[in-house]
Amino acid sequence: MEIYGLGLVAFSMFLGSFIGRIVGQLVGIGGDIGGVGFAMLFMILYTNFLDKKGKPIAEKTGKGILLLSSLYIPIVVAMSSIQNMATAFEQGAVAIVAGVLATLGGLLLVPVMSKLGGSKEE
Amino acid sequence: MFKDMLMDIFTSYDLVAAFLTVAVIMFVANKLTKTINQERMGSSVAIVIGLILAYVGGKVTGGSKGISDIPLFTGMGILGGGMFRDYAIISTAYGADMDNLKKAGLPGVISLFIGVIASFVIGVIVAFAFGFRNPVDLTTIGGGTVTFVVGPVTATALGASAEAQALSIAAGVIKSVVTMILTPLIAKKIKLDNPTSAMVYGGLMGTTSGVAGGLAATDPELVPYGAMTATFYTGLGTLLVPSIGYFIVSSIM
Structure with a gap:
């Protein structure tokens, strides 16, 4: 059933968030550190485990998960429409210069760091 | 009526x-x-x-x-809030390949550290260039340049001025907005077209919304890889900036 897919993602989310909160407590800053990442990791491990066992996720369950991931871009569009744009642009040049330079710096480092991954395989 | x-x-x-x-x-x-x-x-x-x-x-x-x-x-x-965003991001992990993940594991982790440090340093230098001299305010603006969550967390931890806090949030929002717009435009030039570079990109940029939007517009298949590393970025930032970051800035100033 499709709802199993929605439930599986929800379960992963809560499990991940729980681990994230434990990590937050352990390092002493509270909050949820990497909860989404742990949830994704669990999803990947679990689905890969089922595949290896020769019992992949049922088609209808998969459809439930795909429904959610197909909503991903629309959700991002909604997310962009609720950013605090007005304040961001009126806070002055420091914020704009810092934000733009940090973005450019990060983007330019992508090919450099990717090479690191490439050379390791060879 | x-x-x-x-x-x-x-x-x-x-x-x-x-x-x-x-x-x-x-x-x-x-x-x-x-x-x-x-x-x-x-x-x-x-x-x-x-x-x-x-x-x-x-x-x-x-x-x-x-x-x-x-x-x-x-x-x-x-619909655009954190709950649905995270729920949908997690669902994109379905279909991601374990082997791709392993391949990009180490560069992904290194990218996280380099991404946080680079953003922080750039933020501090820009704030310095604009006349800020107080180490607490400098660290806060640097933290905001990491992400708009790290800025306020740092401000509260160190007791920064309200002005620095507002600026730090603004810098983070600008970063995530510019990331969303710029990524699809220069994706080809920076070879952002495979799982490894997507994980590196997520680690370097870190802003969950920026990475999410940027990759969605570039190639939706890369979303899970970028989102995976990006989600650890804010945590690493909140860990490093108010502690080591502040220590370094205050010893230089």
């Missing part, structure tokens, strides 16, 4: 209204890009329309939550 009825429908079914609104935005964006023969840009144009609406919403209401501060569009706050 009809106006009241419409208002009432939009506000009582706020989440459904948001689905309708986003559908209209995406329809317009896709039509627009089709007429200029750039269909691949549909998502990025939709995101930019979203950002423009956010600006208009903030201007009209004076609020901080973009268009969702307008009563007709409160549902956008639910």
Whole structure:
């Protein structure tokens, strides 16, 4: 059933968030550190485990998960429409210069760091 | 009378209204890009329309939550909020390949550290260039340049001025907005076209919304890889900036 897919993602989310909160407590800053990442990791491990066992996720369950991931871009569009744009642009040049330079710096480092991954395989 | 009825429908079914609104935005964006023969840009144009609406919403209401501060569009706050964003991001992990993940594991982790450090240093230098001299304020603005969550966390931890805190949030929002817009435009040039570079990119940029939007508009198949590393970025930032970051800045100043 499709709802199993929605439930599986929800379960992963809560499990991940729980681990994230434990990590937050352990390092002493509270909050949820990497909860989404742990949830994704669990999803990947679990689905890969089922595949290896020769019992992949049922088609209808998969459809439930795909429904959610197909909503991903629309959700991002909604997310962009609720950013605090007005304040961001009126806070002055420091914020704009810092934000733009940090973005450019990060983007330019992508090919450099990717090479690191490439050379390791060879 | 009809106006009241419409208002009432939009506000009582706020989440459904948001689905309708986003559908209209995406329809317009896709039509627009089709007429200029750039269909691949549909998502990025939709995101930019979203950002423009956010600006208009903030201007009209004076609020901080973009268009969702307008009563007709409160549902956008639910659909675009952290709960649905994370729920949908996690679902994208379905179909991601374990081997790709392993391959990019180490560069992904290194990228996280380099990304946080580079953003922080750039933020501190820019703040310094604009006349800030107080180490607490410098660290806070540097933290905001990491992400708009790290800035306020640092400000609270160190007791920064309200001005520095506001600036730090603004720097983080600018970073995530610029990331959303710029990524699809220069993806080819920086070879952002495979799982490894997507994980590196997520680690270097870190802003979950920026990475999410940027990759969605570039190639939706890369989203899980970028999102995976990006989600650890804010945590690493909140860990490093108020402690080691502040220590280094205050010993230099």
